[in-house]
Amino acid sequence: MTLTNSGVPQVPDRYVLPPSQRPALTSSISTTETSLPLIDLSLLHQPLLRSRTIHEINIACKEFGFFQVINHGIPSSVVKDALDAATQFFDLPVEEKMLLVSADIHKPVRYGTSINHSTDKVHYWRDFIKHYSHPLPKWIDMWPSNPPCYKDKVGKYAEAAHILHQQLIEAISESLGLEKSYLQEQTEEGSQVMAVNCYPACPEPEMALGMPPHSDFGSLTILLQSSQGLQIMDRNNNWVCVPYIEGALIVQLGDQVEVMSNGIYKSVVHRVTVNKDVKRLSLASLHSLPLHKRISPAPELLSENNTAAYGEFSFNDFLDYVSGNNDFIQQRFIDTLKKSSS
Numbered sequence: 001m002t003l004t005n006s007g008v009p010q011v012p013d014r015y016v017l018p019p020s021q022r023p024a025l026t027s028s029i030s031t032t033e034t035s036l037p038l039i040d041l042s043l044l045h046q047p048l049l050r051s052r053t054i055h056e057i058n059i060a061c062k063e064f065g066f067f068q069v070i071n072h073g074i075p076s077s078v079v080k081d082a083l084d085a086a087t088q089f090f091d092l093p094v095e096e097k098m099l100l101v102s103a104d105i106h107k108p109v110r111y112g113t114s115i116n117h118s119t120d121k122v123h124y125w126r127d128f129i130k131h132y133s134h135p136l137p138k139w140i141d142m143w144p145s146n147p148p149c150y151k152d153k154v155g156k157y158a159e160a161a162h163i164l165h166q167q168l169i170e171a172i173s174e175s176l177g178l179e180k181s182y183l184q185e186q187t188e189e190g191s192q193v194m195a196v197n198c199y200p201a202c203p204e205p206e207m208a209l210g211m212p213p214h215s216d217f218g219s220l221t222i223l224l225q226s227s228q229g230l231q232i233m234d235r236n237n238n239w240v241c242v243p244y245i246e247g248a249l250i251v252q253l254g255d256q257v258e259v260m261s262n263g264i265y266k267s268v269v270h271r272v273t274v275n276k277d278v279k280r281l282s283l284a285s286l287h288s289l290p291l292h293k294r295i296s297p298a299p300e301l302l303s304e305n306n307t308a309a310y311g312e313f314s315f316n317d318f319l320d321y322v323s324g325n326n327d328f329i330q331q332r333f334i335d336t337l338k339k340s341s342s
């Protein structure tokens with residue numbers, strides 16, 4: 001934000017990506033050429049239409065590990081208020097935000113800029129604040145107290161996202177042929193982290209990224225964006241721009257669902273491009289099954305001919321990987337769990 005506000009005419013060297021990693025805006029597939037799944041969640045509550053909607057979710061999860069949802073039950077006023085509060089937070093004087101800065105990924109509330117991981121060489125065009133969000137009463141006192149509306153407005157959104165996550169996990173379990181309640185206990189006890197991201201306007205958007213390619217570690221991410229900027233990788237390794245759809249929320253499958261489904265569903269690799277004129281905000285509600293829990297493929301999905309394709313893992317394994325790995329961007333954590341099929 002400080003760089004953009006000072007009107008730099010060029011992206012400083014530390015943000016410039018090696019040519020092979022630049023977003024090459026022209027070669028990404030835009031959404032006029034390909035249609036990404038959009039699901040009307042209100043149909044899940046209609047007995048005659050539920051199974052068809054579950055089928056649509058199954059196809060979207062298999063093909064993309066991604067879909068957008070409308071009629072998701074979170075009121076538009078709650079969504080708007082959360083985005084307003086986030087905007088006001090990033091507009092605070094830099095000295096005030098810097099009081100929350102930390103590189104320690106274990107901190108329950110932390111503000112950060114540029115560097116995605118301590119091991120990354122390249123910087124990214126993003127400021128963010130991340131905070132633990134579930135159960136909310138436990139964490140909310142630690143959240144930013146400025147702007148004064150932040151706790152209330154982002155808190156209401158976070159609680160609504162938590163309920164939506166439970167409904168989505170039920171539908172996704174069902175779409176795999178598992179009991180609707182298969183993960184119920186684990187989602188109730190699971191964790192939720194809100195990553196509130198701000199991507200300021202960037203003088204040379206073709207040289208930098210807001211976030212590098214990655215998949216999210218947890219079960220699902222529910223993402224609210226203020227404008228277009230997210231790209232997902234499709235099964236042919238093409239980058240596809242995710243369109244901004246008024247009132248819609250984005251659902252992305254994380255690594256835990258990939259392992260639990262034994263790879264029937266894959267977590268979606270995504271990145272964030274930046275924009276010359278518009279500051280973009282996003283609220284990523286990152287949901288995860290309990291952090292101490294070891295996740296492994298669901299036994300119900302395995303058979304003699306279909307054995308476990310992934311080893312089990314826990315959140316701590318993931319943290320060890322992130323803190324010890326210099327090539328986080330090149331290799332996904334989940335790929336290290338894959339068993340070779342001999």
Ligand SMILES: O=C(O)CCC(=O)C(=O)O
Pocket residue numbers: 195197211216223225229230270272281282284
């Ligand atoms: O800003 C976005 O659209 C994506 C953010 C994201 O991928 C994340 O916070 O993990």
Ligand SMILES: [Fe+2]
Pocket residue numbers: 214215216221270284
């Ligand atoms: Fe992400």
